[in-house]
Amino acid sequence: MTLAYAFIGLGHLGGNLAASLLRNGFAVTVFDRDPAALERLIALGATAATSPAEAAARAGNAITCLPSPKVSEAVLAGSDGLLDGLPAGGTWIEMSTNGRDEIVRLAALASAKGIETLECPVTGGVHLAAAGKITALVGGEAALYERHRPAIEAMCAKSFLMGPVGSAAVIKVITNMLAFIH
Structure with missing residues:
Protein backbone atom coordinates (compact mmCIF):
# COMPACT_ATOMS: atom_id res chain seq x y z
CA MET A 1 0.00 0.00 0.00
CA THR A 2 1.36 3.43 -0.95
CA LEU A 3 1.22 5.92 1.90
CA ALA A 4 -0.12 9.44 1.45
CA TYR A 5 1.77 12.50 2.65
CA ALA A 6 1.16 16.09 3.58
CA PHE A 7 4.07 18.27 2.46
CA ILE A 8 4.58 21.59 4.22
CA GLY A 9 7.19 24.04 2.93
CA LEU A 10 7.30 24.30 -0.85
CA GLY A 11 10.28 26.59 -1.32
CA HIS A 12 13.17 25.81 -3.65
CA LEU A 13 14.11 22.59 -1.86
CA GLY A 14 10.74 21.47 -0.51
CA GLY A 15 8.94 22.16 -3.78
CA ASN A 16 11.36 19.94 -5.66
CA LEU A 17 11.09 17.17 -3.06
CA ALA A 18 7.27 17.29 -3.13
CA ALA A 19 7.35 17.22 -6.95
CA SER A 20 9.46 14.06 -6.80
CA LEU A 21 6.83 12.38 -4.63
CA LEU A 22 4.15 13.29 -7.16
CA ARG A 23 6.24 12.06 -10.11
CA ASN A 24 6.59 8.74 -8.32
CA GLY A 25 2.86 8.25 -7.78
CA PHE A 26 2.39 9.35 -4.18
CA ALA A 27 -0.76 11.17 -3.09
CA VAL A 28 0.42 14.53 -1.74
CA THR A 29 -1.55 17.24 0.05
CA VAL A 30 0.39 20.50 0.21
CA PHE A 31 0.44 23.67 2.27
CA ASP A 32 2.60 26.75 1.94
CA ARG A 33 2.02 30.42 2.72
CA ASP A 34 3.08 31.30 -0.85
CA PRO A 35 0.14 30.85 -3.27
CA ALA A 36 2.52 30.54 -6.26
CA ALA A 37 4.31 27.62 -4.62
CA LEU A 38 0.96 25.93 -4.01
CA GLU A 39 -0.14 26.46 -7.60
CA ARG A 40 3.05 24.90 -8.96
CA LEU A 41 2.43 21.69 -7.00
CA ILE A 42 -1.31 21.64 -7.72
CA ALA A 43 -0.43 21.75 -11.43
CA LEU A 44 1.66 18.61 -10.86
CA GLY A 45 -1.24 16.78 -9.19
CA ALA A 46 -1.10 17.75 -5.52
CA THR A 47 -4.15 18.66 -3.48
CA ALA A 48 -4.03 21.95 -1.54
CA ALA A 49 -4.93 22.41 2.12
CA THR A 50 -5.61 25.60 4.05
CA SER A 51 -3.36 24.73 7.02
CA PRO A 52 -0.73 22.22 8.12
CA ALA A 53 -3.37 20.59 10.34
CA GLU A 54 -5.77 20.08 7.43
CA ALA A 55 -3.03 18.67 5.20
CA ALA A 56 -1.89 16.27 7.93
CA ALA A 57 -5.42 15.13 8.73
CA ARG A 58 -6.05 14.28 5.08
CA ALA A 59 -2.80 12.38 4.57
CA GLY A 60 -2.06 10.78 7.94
CA ASN A 61 1.69 11.42 7.53
CA ALA A 62 3.50 14.72 7.10
CA ILE A 63 6.79 15.91 5.64
CA THR A 64 8.21 19.34 6.41
CA CYS A 65 11.02 21.26 4.71
CA LEU A 66 11.22 24.64 6.41
CA PRO A 67 13.69 27.52 6.71
CA SER A 68 14.43 27.50 10.45
CA PRO A 69 13.90 25.62 13.72
CA LYS A 70 11.50 28.37 14.83
CA VAL A 71 9.32 27.80 11.76
CA SER A 72 9.55 24.01 12.21
CA GLU A 73 8.26 24.33 15.77
CA ALA A 74 5.42 26.65 14.72
CA VAL A 75 4.32 24.31 11.91
CA LEU A 76 4.51 21.28 14.19
CA ALA A 77 3.10 22.59 17.46
CA GLY A 78 1.50 25.96 16.71
CA SER A 79 -2.14 26.78 16.11
CA ASP A 80 -3.47 24.64 13.22
CA GLY A 81 -0.14 22.81 13.22
CA LEU A 82 0.66 19.22 12.40
CA LEU A 83 -0.01 18.04 15.96
CA ASP A 84 -3.60 19.25 15.53
CA GLY A 85 -4.05 17.16 12.38
CA LEU A 86 -1.87 14.06 12.46
CA PRO A 87 -3.56 11.00 13.95
CA ALA A 88 -1.93 8.92 16.66
CA GLY A 89 0.25 6.43 14.79
CA GLY A 90 1.01 8.96 12.05
CA THR A 91 4.54 9.98 11.13
CA TRP A 92 6.25 13.36 10.90
CA ILE A 93 9.27 13.40 8.58
CA GLU A 94 11.35 16.53 9.21
CA VAL A 104 15.04 15.63 19.78
CA ARG A 105 12.85 18.18 21.60
CA LEU A 106 10.39 18.47 18.70
CA ALA A 107 10.23 14.68 18.32
CA ALA A 108 9.31 14.45 22.02
CA LEU A 109 6.41 16.87 21.44
CA ALA A 110 5.19 14.65 18.60
CA HIS A 127 19.90 21.44 -8.15
CA LEU A 128 20.23 17.78 -7.11
CA ALA A 129 16.79 17.84 -5.45
CA ALA A 130 15.25 18.98 -8.74
CA ALA A 131 16.71 15.91 -10.43
CA GLY A 132 15.80 13.54 -7.57
CA LYS A 133 19.50 12.94 -6.89
CA ILE A 134 19.83 14.41 -3.42
CA THR A 135 21.02 12.34 -0.43
CA ALA A 136 18.97 11.85 2.76
CA LEU A 137 20.50 11.40 6.19
CA VAL A 138 17.85 9.69 8.30
CA GLY A 139 17.49 9.55 12.07
CA GLY A 140 14.83 7.41 13.73
CA GLU A 141 13.72 3.87 14.36
CA ALA A 142 14.78 1.36 11.70
CA ALA A 143 11.27 -0.06 11.24
CA LEU A 144 9.83 3.43 10.77
CA TYR A 145 12.54 4.22 8.22
CA GLU A 146 11.68 1.05 6.30
CA ARG A 147 7.96 1.95 6.33
CA HIS A 148 8.66 5.34 4.75
CA ARG A 149 11.70 4.37 2.71
CA PRO A 150 9.75 4.22 -0.59
CA ALA A 151 8.78 7.89 -0.19
CA ILE A 152 12.26 8.91 0.95
CA GLU A 153 13.81 7.14 -2.01
CA ALA A 154 11.27 8.72 -4.37
CA MET A 155 12.72 12.08 -3.31
CA CYS A 156 16.36 11.09 -2.82
CA ALA A 157 18.74 8.95 -4.86
CA LYS A 158 20.43 7.74 -1.68
CA SER A 159 19.32 7.48 1.93
CA PHE A 160 21.26 6.35 4.96
CA LEU A 161 19.97 5.52 8.44
CA MET A 162 22.32 7.26 10.89
CA GLY A 163 20.77 5.99 14.13
CA PRO A 164 18.12 7.36 16.48
CA VAL A 165 16.51 10.79 16.12
CA GLY A 166 19.25 13.38 16.55
CA SER A 167 21.93 11.34 14.79
CA ALA A 168 21.23 12.72 11.33
CA ALA A 169 21.40 16.30 12.63
CA VAL A 170 24.94 15.67 13.88
CA ILE A 171 26.05 14.15 10.57
CA LYS A 172 24.39 16.99 8.62
CA VAL A 173 26.40 19.58 10.57
CA ILE A 174 29.58 17.63 9.84
CA THR A 175 28.81 17.43 6.11
CA ASN A 176 28.06 21.17 6.05
CA MET A 177 31.36 21.91 7.77
CA LEU A 178 33.25 19.73 5.29
CA ALA A 179 31.53 21.42 2.36
CA PHE A 180 32.48 24.87 3.66
CA ILE A 181 36.10 23.83 4.18
CA HIS A 182 36.49 22.76 0.55
Whole structure:
Protein backbone atom coordinates (compact mmCIF):
# COMPACT_ATOMS: atom_id res chain seq x y z
CA MET A 1 0.00 0.00 0.00
CA THR A 2 1.36 3.43 -0.95
CA LEU A 3 1.22 5.92 1.90
CA ALA A 4 -0.12 9.44 1.45
CA TYR A 5 1.77 12.50 2.65
CA ALA A 6 1.16 16.09 3.58
CA PHE A 7 4.07 18.27 2.46
CA ILE A 8 4.58 21.59 4.22
CA GLY A 9 7.19 24.04 2.93
CA LEU A 10 7.30 24.30 -0.85
CA GLY A 11 10.28 26.59 -1.32
CA HIS A 12 13.17 25.81 -3.65
CA LEU A 13 14.11 22.59 -1.86
CA GLY A 14 10.74 21.47 -0.51
CA GLY A 15 8.94 22.16 -3.78
CA ASN A 16 11.36 19.94 -5.66
CA LEU A 17 11.09 17.17 -3.06
CA ALA A 18 7.27 17.29 -3.13
CA ALA A 19 7.35 17.22 -6.95
CA SER A 20 9.46 14.06 -6.80
CA LEU A 21 6.83 12.38 -4.63
CA LEU A 22 4.15 13.29 -7.16
CA ARG A 23 6.24 12.06 -10.11
CA ASN A 24 6.59 8.74 -8.32
CA GLY A 25 2.86 8.25 -7.78
CA PHE A 26 2.39 9.35 -4.18
CA ALA A 27 -0.76 11.17 -3.09
CA VAL A 28 0.42 14.53 -1.74
CA THR A 29 -1.55 17.24 0.05
CA VAL A 30 0.39 20.50 0.21
CA PHE A 31 0.44 23.67 2.27
CA ASP A 32 2.60 26.75 1.94
CA ARG A 33 2.02 30.42 2.72
CA ASP A 34 3.08 31.30 -0.85
CA PRO A 35 0.14 30.85 -3.27
CA ALA A 36 2.52 30.54 -6.26
CA ALA A 37 4.31 27.62 -4.62
CA LEU A 38 0.96 25.93 -4.01
CA GLU A 39 -0.14 26.46 -7.60
CA ARG A 40 3.05 24.90 -8.96
CA LEU A 41 2.43 21.69 -7.00
CA ILE A 42 -1.31 21.64 -7.72
CA ALA A 43 -0.43 21.75 -11.43
CA LEU A 44 1.66 18.61 -10.86
CA GLY A 45 -1.24 16.78 -9.19
CA ALA A 46 -1.10 17.75 -5.52
CA THR A 47 -4.15 18.66 -3.48
CA ALA A 48 -4.03 21.95 -1.54
CA ALA A 49 -4.93 22.41 2.12
CA THR A 50 -5.61 25.60 4.05
CA SER A 51 -3.36 24.73 7.02
CA PRO A 52 -0.73 22.22 8.12
CA ALA A 53 -3.37 20.59 10.34
CA GLU A 54 -5.77 20.08 7.43
CA ALA A 55 -3.03 18.67 5.20
CA ALA A 56 -1.89 16.27 7.93
CA ALA A 57 -5.42 15.13 8.73
CA ARG A 58 -6.05 14.28 5.08
CA ALA A 59 -2.80 12.38 4.57
CA GLY A 60 -2.06 10.78 7.94
CA ASN A 61 1.69 11.42 7.53
CA ALA A 62 3.50 14.72 7.10
CA ILE A 63 6.79 15.91 5.64
CA THR A 64 8.21 19.34 6.41
CA CYS A 65 11.02 21.26 4.71
CA LEU A 66 11.22 24.64 6.41
CA PRO A 67 13.69 27.52 6.71
CA SER A 68 14.43 27.50 10.45
CA PRO A 69 13.90 25.62 13.72
CA LYS A 70 11.50 28.37 14.83
CA VAL A 71 9.32 27.80 11.76
CA SER A 72 9.55 24.01 12.21
CA GLU A 73 8.26 24.33 15.77
CA ALA A 74 5.42 26.65 14.72
CA VAL A 75 4.32 24.31 11.91
CA LEU A 76 4.51 21.28 14.19
CA ALA A 77 3.10 22.59 17.46
CA GLY A 78 1.50 25.96 16.71
CA SER A 79 -2.14 26.78 16.11
CA ASP A 80 -3.47 24.64 13.22
CA GLY A 81 -0.14 22.81 13.22
CA LEU A 82 0.66 19.22 12.40
CA LEU A 83 -0.01 18.04 15.96
CA ASP A 84 -3.60 19.25 15.53
CA GLY A 85 -4.05 17.16 12.38
CA LEU A 86 -1.87 14.06 12.46
CA PRO A 87 -3.56 11.00 13.95
CA ALA A 88 -1.93 8.92 16.66
CA GLY A 89 0.25 6.43 14.79
CA GLY A 90 1.01 8.96 12.05
CA THR A 91 4.54 9.98 11.13
CA TRP A 92 6.25 13.36 10.90
CA ILE A 93 9.27 13.40 8.58
CA GLU A 94 11.35 16.53 9.21
CA MET A 95 13.57 17.35 6.24
CA SER A 96 14.59 20.79 7.54
CA THR A 97 18.07 21.26 8.95
CA ASN A 98 17.83 21.46 12.74
CA GLY A 99 20.29 21.04 15.57
CA ARG A 100 20.38 17.73 17.43
CA ASP A 101 18.80 19.08 20.62
CA GLU A 102 16.08 20.87 18.66
CA ILE A 103 14.96 17.82 16.66
CA VAL A 104 15.04 15.63 19.78
CA ARG A 105 12.85 18.18 21.60
CA LEU A 106 10.39 18.47 18.70
CA ALA A 107 10.23 14.68 18.32
CA ALA A 108 9.31 14.45 22.02
CA LEU A 109 6.41 16.87 21.44
CA ALA A 110 5.19 14.65 18.60
CA SER A 111 5.69 11.47 20.62
CA ALA A 112 3.52 12.86 23.43
CA LYS A 113 0.66 12.91 20.87
CA GLY A 114 1.41 9.37 19.63
CA ILE A 115 3.16 10.59 16.47
CA GLU A 116 6.43 9.03 15.35
CA THR A 117 9.29 11.11 13.95
CA LEU A 118 11.97 10.61 11.33
CA GLU A 119 14.51 13.37 10.86
CA CYS A 120 15.63 13.45 7.27
CA PRO A 121 17.93 16.38 6.45
CA VAL A 122 19.36 16.27 2.95
CA THR A 123 22.69 17.04 1.33
CA GLY A 124 23.44 18.02 -2.22
CA GLY A 125 21.51 21.23 -2.78
CA VAL A 126 18.48 22.37 -4.73
CA HIS A 127 19.90 21.44 -8.15
CA LEU A 128 20.23 17.78 -7.11
CA ALA A 129 16.79 17.84 -5.45
CA ALA A 130 15.25 18.98 -8.74
CA ALA A 131 16.71 15.91 -10.43
CA GLY A 132 15.80 13.54 -7.57
CA LYS A 133 19.50 12.94 -6.89
CA ILE A 134 19.83 14.41 -3.42
CA THR A 135 21.02 12.34 -0.43
CA ALA A 136 18.97 11.85 2.76
CA LEU A 137 20.50 11.40 6.19
CA VAL A 138 17.85 9.69 8.30
CA GLY A 139 17.49 9.55 12.07
CA GLY A 140 14.83 7.41 13.73
CA GLU A 141 13.72 3.87 14.36
CA ALA A 142 14.78 1.36 11.70
CA ALA A 143 11.27 -0.06 11.24
CA LEU A 144 9.83 3.43 10.77
CA TYR A 145 12.54 4.22 8.22
CA GLU A 146 11.68 1.05 6.30
CA ARG A 147 7.96 1.95 6.33
CA HIS A 148 8.66 5.34 4.75
CA ARG A 149 11.70 4.37 2.71
CA PRO A 150 9.75 4.22 -0.59
CA ALA A 151 8.78 7.89 -0.19
CA ILE A 152 12.26 8.91 0.95
CA GLU A 153 13.81 7.14 -2.01
CA ALA A 154 11.27 8.72 -4.37
CA MET A 155 12.72 12.08 -3.31
CA CYS A 156 16.36 11.09 -2.82
CA ALA A 157 18.74 8.95 -4.86
CA LYS A 158 20.43 7.74 -1.68
CA SER A 159 19.32 7.48 1.93
CA PHE A 160 21.26 6.35 4.96
CA LEU A 161 19.97 5.52 8.44
CA MET A 162 22.32 7.26 10.89
CA GLY A 163 20.77 5.99 14.13
CA PRO A 164 18.12 7.36 16.48
CA VAL A 165 16.51 10.79 16.12
CA GLY A 166 19.25 13.38 16.55
CA SER A 167 21.93 11.34 14.79
CA ALA A 168 21.23 12.72 11.33
CA ALA A 169 21.40 16.30 12.63
CA VAL A 170 24.94 15.67 13.88
CA ILE A 171 26.05 14.15 10.57
CA LYS A 172 24.39 16.99 8.62
CA VAL A 173 26.40 19.58 10.57
CA ILE A 174 29.58 17.63 9.84
CA THR A 175 28.81 17.43 6.11
CA ASN A 176 28.06 21.17 6.05
CA MET A 177 31.36 21.91 7.77
CA LEU A 178 33.25 19.73 5.29
CA ALA A 179 31.53 21.42 2.36
CA PHE A 180 32.48 24.87 3.66
CA ILE A 181 36.10 23.83 4.18
CA HIS A 182 36.49 22.76 0.55
